[in-house]
Amino acid sequence: MNAMTGNITVDYPQIVAEIRSELTTLTQGRVEINEDTDLLGDLNLDSLQVMNFMLQIEDRFDISIPVSILPDVRTVKDLALQIERLVRAS
């Protein structure tokens, strides 16, 4: 088992770091990413890019992020908290 399948704890700072890394690659470093970065408003990504980003994040942490929680996710912090919750529940 690797670190993301449940037997090793992934903590919040690690999750934020992973999201920052993925988003920095996706935006080619154009935007400084922090916890308050608005995933839709600040990054100028289209819906397809956002969906692919979510798929990558899901595979990285071996979780499924329900579409139904996405309306509550605006910032990097919101997403990191949801991922932390889902990783703990898995």
Add this chain to the structure above:
Amino acid sequence: MGLFDKFQGLAAARRELETIGIDPFGVEIERIISPTEGIIHGRRTILAGTNNYLGLTFDPDCVAAAKRALDTEGTGTTGSRMANGSYSNHRRLERELAAFYEMRDAIVFSTGYQANLGLLAGLTGPNDVVMLDADCHASIYDGCKLAGAEVIRFRHNNVDDLAKRMRRLGARAADTLIVIEGIYSMLGDRAPLEEIVAVKREFGGYLLVDEAHSLGVLGERGRGLVEEAGVLADADFIVGTFSKSLGGAGGFCVSDLPALDLIRYSSRPYIFTASPSPATIASTRQALVKLAAGRDLRAKLTANYRRLHSELAAMGYTLGAPASPVIAVVLNDRLEALQFWKSLVQHGVYVNLMLPPATPNGVSLIRCSVSAAHSEEQIAAVSAAFAELKSAAGIVPAELGTS
């Protein structure tokens, strides 16, 4: 933020269409002549974007059945089945649909959209997981939203991704509802149903197959992909519509599970909607008889769509999927698709224009739906219009993209 501020984007998009002189979403068919022909902008136009797969909208027996029902049962039911009661023919159609699928029972809904909305909202709730193919129809997404269910998407037609997500659910997988479609409406591709059934057998769960575009089209008796793939018994719920191959309006769900009947009492889209009119039920019952016996119609449909698909492919167009009655031509961008659509109408061919965000992978599509009622001459004319536009506009092959 004012009430109407949210419409600014839509208003700007519509102004842009007006500026370039194209109104793809406001087409008026001034007169409908037959299942495959109408008058648009004053000229006879071949209709190749109707989803009228078996061409039954003008079938004399279906029309006669609807007329008889109008005379004997009136124009409408004026209310819901819960409040006003069911007419005998509502129940007859439900029993006939159940018999057609060799299942215990069926529920009829007032539209195809409401069949998904009503089943999903009646069946699932906030503690349930619904596992959707990402390309599922809006009615499926909306049904889950109304239910408040936990919605997880898997990559379109990707069985490994489905299996991975079922594994992640652990014990919850056994009560998860997997939702897929027989033929996907945008690109015309089929679900890998046998492999999906294998995943269900491995992890448990329930399977809902929406056969909206495959009912009457696939399978010896027209029961859709479940019949063609030989997995009828593995589908816990089959949803379909009356508004495509059956030439009417309405939808249904069939199931062998005894709980289906209870869903009537929990489904708000079923409870709070007027039931289908007598004429609609009558034409649908007649059309179902024709559909079940319609091997000749399916043979004609298959010949028509294979021909158009192979001719468009030979012209060098990028097509969305292997041959099916839905043939999606992928164009390079939105503007190219708009111009192409307008030119087709000017050539006397009506098809559907499909643009992001309604399309998968952000592609711009010209979507044809082929009918058994198209004559060889009409298929040839549609094909000729595409050939002419290919050389005139210098269309280069587009990328289909992946998800």
